[in-house]
Amino acid sequence: MAKSNKTPWVKTRYSDEELQEFKQLIHKKLEAARDDLKLLHETYSGIGDNDTSDTSPTFKVLEEGSTVLSKEKNAQLAGRLAKFITSLEHALIRIENKTYGICRVTGNLIPKQRLMLVPHATLSMEAKQNQYNAPIPIPPGIKQSGLDIADD
Numbered sequence: 001m002a003k004s005n006k007t008p009w010v011k012t013r014y015s016d017e018e019l020q021e022f023k024q025l026i027h028k029k030l031e032a033a034r035d036d037l038k039l040l041h042e043t044y045s046g047i048g049d050n051d052t053s054d055t056s057p058t059f060k061v062l063e064e065g066s067t068v069l070s071k072e073k074n075a076q077l078a079g080r081l082a083k084f085i086t087s088l089e090h091a092l093i094r095i096e097n098k099t100y101g102i103c104r105v106t107g108n109l110i111p112k113q114r115l116m117l118v119p120h121a122t123l124s125m126e127a128k129q130n131q132y133n134a135p136i137p138i139p140p141g142i143k144q145s146g147l148d149i150a151d152d
Contacts, residue, residue, distance in 0.1 A: 016098075
């Protein structure tokens with residue numbers, strides 16, 4: 001029996017129907033993220049806030065410290081959420097370009113299950129793991145400890 005020289009067919013991109021499915025998922029996530037961001041902005045900017053301006057001075061000192069920390073946390077969360085929204089918007093552009101779901105390092109398709117969980121992913125798990133396992137290059141003239149600089 002002769003061996004077949006045909007290579008198995010490998011899927012190189014998601015179908016238009018699959019891209020539409022991802023697009024719907026991303027639009028849902030975008031809507032929820034934008035609602036959350038709006039709420040966070042209102043929270044840390046003090047819109048409609050019942051702050052300590054109408055309480056007695058004894059409680060005011062304790063509450064103001066807590067309020068500052070809470071506003072800082074909300075500002076951090078808002079920054080992360082804004083970055084997430086931008087990533088989702090970029091994913092929509094990749095869908096329109098029909099490049100969505102293709103790993104930017106390996107060029108292989110990112111599994112559908114991963115994209116359903118992380119729709120803004122641009123790396124396959126293989127590339128993501130290699131990203132963290134790659135050795136950090138040490139510049140010439142620096143010893144391994146990073147503390148001592150070798151004389152040139």
